[in-house]
Amino acid sequence: MTRKVAIVGIGYTGCRPLTAEVSYKELVYEAAVKAYEDAGLDPRRDVDSFVTVAEDFIEGTSIFDEYTPDQLGGMLKPNVTIPGEGIHGLATAYLQIASGLVDVVVVEAHSKASNVLTLPHITAYAMDPVYNRPLQANPIFIAGMEMNRYMWATGATQEQCAQVVVKNKRCALYNPTAAYGANLEIDDVLAAEMVAYPLGRQEISPHADGAVVLVLAAGEVAESLTDLPIWIRGIGWCNDAPSLETRGWGRAIYAEGAGKMAYQMAGIRNPMEEIDFAELDDTYAYKELQHLEALGFCQFGEAGILTAEGVTEPGGALPVNVSGGNLGCGHLLDAAGLRAVVEVVLQLRGEAGSHQLPDVETGLAFGWRGLPSTSGAVVILSN
Amino acid sequence: MMTAQIKEFPGVGLRESDFEQRKVLYTEWVPNARYAWDAGVAIGRYLAELKEGRLIGVRCRHCRRTVIPPRVFCEWCFRPMDEWVPLPDTGTVNTFSLCYVTWDMRRLTEPEIPAVIDIDGTHPPVGILHLLGEVEPQAVQIGMRVQAVWKPPEERTGSILDIRYFRPVREG
Numbered sequence: 250m251t252r253k254v255a256i257v258g259i260g261y262t263g264c265r266p267l268t269a270e271v272s273y274k275e276l277v278y279e280a281a282v283k284a285y286e287d288a289g290l291d292p293r294r295d296v297d298s299f300v301t302v303a304e305d306f307i308e309g310t311s312i313f314d315e316y317t318p319d320q321l322g323g324m325l326k327p328n329v330t331i332p333g334e335g336i337h338g339l340a341t342a343y344l345q346i347a348s349g350l351v352d353v354v355v356v357e358a359h360s361k362a363s364n365v366l367t368l369p370h371i372t373a374y375a376m377d378p379v380y381n382r383p384l385q386a387n388p389i390f391i392a393g394m395e396m397n398r399y400m401w402a403t404g405a406t407q408e409q410c411a412q413v414v415v416k417n418k419r420c421a422l423y424n425p426t427a428a429y430g431a432n433l434e435i436d437d438v439l440a441a442e443m444v445a446y447p448l449g450r451q452e453i454s455p456h457a458d459g460a461v462v463l464v465l466a467a468g469e470v471a472e473s474l475t476d477l478p479i480w481i482r483g484i485g486w487c488n489d490a491p492s493l494e495t496r497g498w499g500r501a502i503y504a505e506g507a508g509k510m511a512y513q514m515a516g517i518r519n520p521m522e523e524i525d526f527a528e529l530d531d532t533y534a535y536k537e538l539q540h541l542e543a544l545g546f547c548q549f550g551e552a553g554i555l556t557a558e559g560v561t562e563p564g565g566a567l568p569v570n571v572s573g574g575n576l577g578c579g580h581l582l583d584a585a586g587l588r589a590v591v592e593v594v595l596q597l598r599g600e601a602g603s604h605q606l607p608d609v610e611t612g613l614a615f616g617w618r619g620l621p622s623t624s625g626a627v628v629i630l631s632n
Numbered sequence: 633m634m635t636a637q638i639k640e641f642p643g644v645g646l647r648e649s650d651f652e653q654r655k656v657l658y659t660e661w662v663p664n665a666r667y668a669w670d671a672g673v674a675i676g677r678y679l680a681e682l683k684e685g686r687l688i689g690v691r692c693r694h695c696r697r698t699v700i701p702p703r704v705f706c707e708w709c710f711r712p713m714d715e716w717v718p719l720p721d722t723g724t725v726n727t728f729s730l731c732y733v734t735w736d737m738r739r740l741t742e743p744e745i746p747a748v749i750d751i752d753g754t755h756p757p758v759g760i761l762h763l764l765g766e767v768e769p770q771a772v773q774i775g776m777r778v779q780a781v782w783k784p785p786e787e788r789t790g791s792i793l794d795i796r797y798f799r800p801v802r803e804g
């Protein structure tokens with residue numbers, strides 16, 4: 250019998266293109282202080298364990314896990330760092346509590362993307378050193394190939410992909426923590442320079458700096474801390490074949506697997522009926538369409554049509570990325586999924602301000618690990 | 633099975649020359665990983681003071697510690713630090729080593745002497761990592777009093793290398 254687990258505290262900095270005024274430790278500290286105030290906890294006294302999600306090659310420091318405790322208040326306590334999507338870290342924290350090991354766990358992820366001067370080279374270094382890397386191609390072509398196959402397989406159009414950009418960047422105008430809000434038309438998106446056919450410049454989410462800290466607690470502790478615990482009802486993660494030669498190019502199979510795991514745990518049979526809104530990875534515009542289908546909100550090939558019909562607009566039947574998503578907020582690298590979780594928590598608490606959705610009870614956040622990965626993680630939350 | 637009992641190992645052994653002559657799978661890639669870390673408030677002030685030939689720490693009124701290098705928050709108390717504290721460039725050797733290999737693995741006959749120097753005025757004593765100089769390696773001792781040797785102002789860049797090394801204080 251696993252224990253119930255809730256998110257009882259959230260802290261985050263805004264997503265900004267640059268954060269030259271603070272170090273990464275100072276950025277994380279800001280988010281952490283806010284999260285502990287939100288949870289009503291003293292980290293030195295009340296938190297049992299700390300999980301950080303970070304990648305050495307992004308941080309520019311090997312054995313980065315040595316650098317995590319101070320800014321979280323985690324000194325002299327259990328700390329662990331995992332590389333992965335932020336929601337993988339949330340799953341790790343969830344397991345520590347659900348298993349009965351500890352009662353209160355903090356999970357943190359951050360982005361100082363602006364500090365990585367050679368980010369495309371870092372991504373290239375993730376490619377297979379024997380089969381792929383010698384070609385010396387910018388890995389963005391992977392997104393181009395995936396989008397191409399996806400549109401071929403589904404009949405989704407360039408206009409439908411562009412509609413995702415228009416929607417998400419417009420939503421971002423109503424989110425004070427988003428960095429890249431804009432009022433664009435579909436033609437503006439289609440007229441942007443081609444980066445890796447058929448993927449254009451405006452369909453690629455720009456990077457941002459920022460930090461996210463979440464506080465998780467076991468059921469009875471959560472209820473003693475807050476009147477508004479946000480319950481983790483389902484959590485799942487999955488990897489497709491990583492090889493560029495054998496992976497499924499049209500479908501986001503990793504998201505199908507992650508969704509299946511989380512839906513089973515949450516007892517959800519019809520996502521469109523039982524989930525009120527979603528924050529889905531939109532690192533590239535077509536990814537939002539792929540992920541909508543993979544997570545069972547519609548059939549394969551229907552997401553573009555639903556998007557064109559406005560179903561995923563803030564006023565539609567299934568608002569998607571009302572925060573602005575990665576396209577509108579800015580992509581926080583491994584913290585992107587936790588930024589999506591923050592949005593779901595705010596909506597479920599009724600604290601989303603000018604972009605609050607009415608009457609929401611259940612939301613879903615999905616994070617993709619980024620190029621060249623076929624790795625994703627999802628969480629389903631309810632108030 | 634004990635290794636000594638094996639007369640002939642299975643498989644084919646590899647020699648360094650096999651790699652040099654590329655008789656085995658060989659691939660080479662020089663990672664292009666460059667970063668520009670934002671120094672932020674604490675490190676930024678630390679480096680700016682170094683450029684002026686000064687050390688600076690911070691004090692937490694809650695746990696009454698004075699520490700160097702500075703940070704904006706106290707990691708013990710998880711609250712903001714209260715004040716900047718100018719510190720002298722003198723201290724005491726907390727620990728040291730005599731290192732006979734360089735960072736890139738060249739052998740040295742005269743060792744480098746990395747040391748943690750507990751800076752005067754910190755409480756409880758905490759140190760900065762640096763090198764010792766103007767001292768015979770065999771004469772270095774834990775507890776030894778040392779002082780920073782600074783580069784001339786026009787050569788300083790805002791780096792820990794603005795201190796060349798610490799040398800023994802010649803007292804009296």
Ligand SMILES: [Zn+2]
Pocket residue numbers: 692693694695696697706707708709710
């Ligand atoms: Zn303190």
